[in-house]
Amino acid sequence: xxxxxxxxxxxxxxxxxxxxxxxxxxxxxxxxxxxxxxxxxxxxxxxxxxxxxxxxxxxxxxxxxxxxxxxxxxxxxxxxxxxxxxxxxxxxxxxxxxxxxxxxxxxxxxxxxxxxxxxxxxxxxxxxxxxxxxxxxxxxxxxxxxxxxxxxxxxxxxxxxxxxxxxxxxxxxxxxxxxxxxxxxxxxxxxxxxxxxxxxxxxxxxxxxxx
Numbered sequence: 001x002x003x004x005x006x007x008x009x010x011x012x013x014x015x016x017x018x019x020x021x022x023x024x025x026x027x028x029x030x031x032x033x034x035x036x037x038x039x040x041x042x043x044x045x046x047x048x049x050x051x052x053x054x055x056x057x058x059x060x061x062x063x064x065x066x067x068x069x070x071x072x073x074x075x076x077x078x079x080x081x082x083x084x085x086x087x088x089x090x091x092x093x094x095x096x097x098x099x100x101x102x103x104x105x106x107x108x109x110x111x112x113x114x115x116x117x118x119x120x121x122x123x124x125x126x127x128x129x130x131x132x133x134x135x136x137x138x139x140x141x142x143x144x145x146x147x148x149x150x151x152x153x154x155x156x157x158x159x160x161x162x163x164x165x166x167x168x169x170x171x172x173x174x175x176x177x178x179x180x181x182x183x184x185x186x187x188x189x190x191x192x193x194x195x196x197x198x199x200x201x202x203x204x205x206x207x208x209x210x211x
Contacts, residue, residue: 003087008032010102014040030079049079095125152205153183159200166193
């Protein structure tokens with residue numbers, strides 16, 4: 001099952017949201033993420049969160065036709081963590097996150113950590129915006145048709161044995177550490193590029209050459 005989650009960062013445009021909705025079996029709005037659905041004239045299947053940031057008029061206009069899971073304001077997890085866990089419990093095998101970037105930097109970093117949380121549960125998860133796709137590399141990943149695109153590979157902590165093929169800056173079983181951003185701003189040079197990691201949490205940022 002493919003689940004779409006829209007968070008409360010920079011709102012996705014209508015075209016991106018509509019495209020992701022067409023691919024999703026279930027859609028979830030996390031708090032202010034509801035406003036992106038409202039702006040696009042769409043409705044999520046589930047609305048969850050403590051509702052501390054969504055506009056009241058949007059909330060009143062949408063909650064009548066949407067399943068609502070209202071969370072307490074005082075809690076240990078974020079609305080994003082809760083949404084991710086709901087998706088996993090419902091059987092998600094693939095999760096797309098929109099609205100995960102922009103706004104407060106600490107919130108954006110916390111949302112990047114959702115990729116690690118999902119990956120450790122065996123669920124492929126991807127953060128999307130109009131300009132970038134971000135994923136945690138789980139063992140290996142191939143990029144096809146990305147020649148000329150910019151790719152950054154950054155570890156959260158340490159990533160062991162990173163190998164890059166088909167890039168301007170290749171690597172062969174190099175350990176990457178968050179204290180030194182060696183993997184920033186690489187470029188795909190082949191029709192098919194490959195990234196491999198032996199262990200740890202490695203995030204791949206794929207910036208599209210043409211949007």
